[in-house]
Amino acid sequence: QVQLVESGGGLVQAGGSLRLSCAASGRPFGFSTLGWFRQSPGKEREFVSAIAWSGGNKYADSVKGRFTISRDSAKNTVYLQMNSLKPEDTAVYYCAADPRPLSFTRTDSTAYDYWGQGTQVTVSS
Numbered sequence: 001q002v003q004l005v006e007s008g009g010g011l012v013q014a015g016g017s018l019r020l021s022c023a024a025s026g027r028p029f030g031f032s033t034l035g036w037f038r039q040s041p042g043k044e045r046e047f048v049s050a051i052a053w054s055g056g057n058k059y060a061d062s063v064k065g066r067f068t069i070s071r072d073s074a075k076n077t078v079y080l081q082m083n084s085l086k087p088e089d090t091a092v093y094y095c096a097a098d099p100r101p102l103s104f105t106r107t108d109s110t111a112y113d114y115w116g117q118g119t120q121v122t123v124s125s
């Protein structure tokens with residue numbers, strides 16, 4: 001049974017930082033692609049960032065230069081370091097995982113087979 005468990009969300013002031021973690025389990029050979037999406041009230045779920053086993057990564061334009069994605073493949077864990085947070089970053093952040101290595105190049109949520117429950121990030125102004 002595949003499980004994605006996120007942690008690290010919370011309340012932070014604008015300009016602050018948070019680090020999200022997601023531990024993935026349940027597949028013998030792990031997940032080639034690990035990523036993050038976010039969804040705020042009344043909006044569709046949107047791509048934030050993704051990283052492949054190879055280290056290849058992709059970012060949404062809105063977070064480039066502020067967020068950094070990394071992974072510990074041995075632990076099947078992905079991290080999202082979020083700096084210079086803005087109120088518009090407020091959302092529920094979802095971890096996503098997929099066994100296909102090129103899924104990280106896609107920004108649509110249909111590219112991912114597995115999802116976490118989400119963790120709330122709130123940035124106050």
